[in-house]
Amino acid sequence: MKPTDIKPTDIKPIPAQSIWQKLGRLFLPRACPGCKRSLGEAQGVCLKCRELWQAQITDYSPLREVRIPHLVFLGDFTLELRRTVLALKFAGSREIAEVLAQILAPRVPAWWNITSVVAVPLHRRRQAQRGYNQSEILALEVAKLLQKPYQNALERSRATRQQAKLDKERRKRNVAGAFTVPSSLQGQISGNVLLIDDVLTSGQTLKACEHALLEAGATRVYFLVVARAKVFK
Numbered sequence: 001m002k003p004t005d006i007k008p009t010d011i012k013p014i015p016a017q018s019i020w021q022k023l024g025r026l027f028l029p030r031a032c033p034g035c036k037r038s039l040g041e042a043q044g045v046c047l048k049c050r051e052l053w054q055a056q057i058t059d060y061s062p063l064r065e066v067r068i069p070h071l072v073f074l075g076d077f078t079l080e081l082r083r084t085v086l087a088l089k090f091a092g093s094r095e096i097a098e099v100l101a102q103i104l105a106p107r108v109p110a111w112w113n114i115t116s117v118v119a120v121p122l123h124r125r126r127q128a129q130r131g132y133n134q135s136e137i138l139a140l141e142v143a144k145l146l147q148k149p150y151q152n153a154l155e156r157s158r159a160t161r162q163q164a165k166l167d168k169e170r171r172k173r174n175v176a177g178a179f180t181v182p183s184s185l186q187g188q189i190s191g192n193v194l195l196i197d198d199v200l201t202s203g204q205t206l207k208a209c210e211h212a213l214l215e216a217g218a219t220r221v222y223f224l225v226v227a228r229a230k231v232f233k
């Protein structure tokens with residue numbers, strides 16, 4: 001049928017409700033990013049997945065040689081938690097970040113005496129492409145719950161290759177010196193900083209960020225991530 005053959009009676013009006021239902025599904029996915037079951041009344045992540053995750057504090061990670069508790073995390077980067085982290089990364093959902101922050105933040109011990117919260121930055125180009133930084137979305141929620149200021153204190157001074165594709169030595173070289181504290185914030189960083197990222201793998205990225213923060217005046221750096229991935233050997 002050519003377009004000219006269509007008579008006005010052939011064109012059926014689309015009920016307004018169906019457009020709104022479609023839009024609603026676009027903006028409010030009602031499936032849990034972790035287990036794909038219906039979210040029900042829950043926001044961001046379903047109640048079953050939330051029950052699975054217990055925030056932990058550990059003294060053992062590639063970030064420290066001395067066994068002092070320094071890292072808060074939820075679990076391994078597998079199954080439901082992995083899918084949820086990827087949803088946070090690629091959808092930038094504040095609702096997911098809120099849920100993760102609600103489980104993680106209460107586990108940050110008072111004795112860490114956190115002064116400010118900082119996120120691992122994306123390179124400017126990647127942030128512009130994506131429109132957000134998933135670690136920052138999470139860090140803002142954690143800062144709110146801890147009632148501490150969030151500081152946009154780090155920038156990625158050069159683009160780096162994806163750490164996941166490199167071996168340990170190359171990872172270290174890839175990120176060494178890649179993070180800096182902008183000159184406007186030099187001397188404005190003090191006390192103990194809580195540094196936040198979505199996934200901990202080899203720890204080289206977090207260590208490079210820690211180095212920049214200490215250089216800029218931080219006393220100590222503690223870490224909070226959603227998930228811990230197996231270290232690439």
Ligand SMILES: [Zn+2]
Pocket residue numbers: 032033034035036037045046047048049050080
């Ligand atoms: Zn779920």
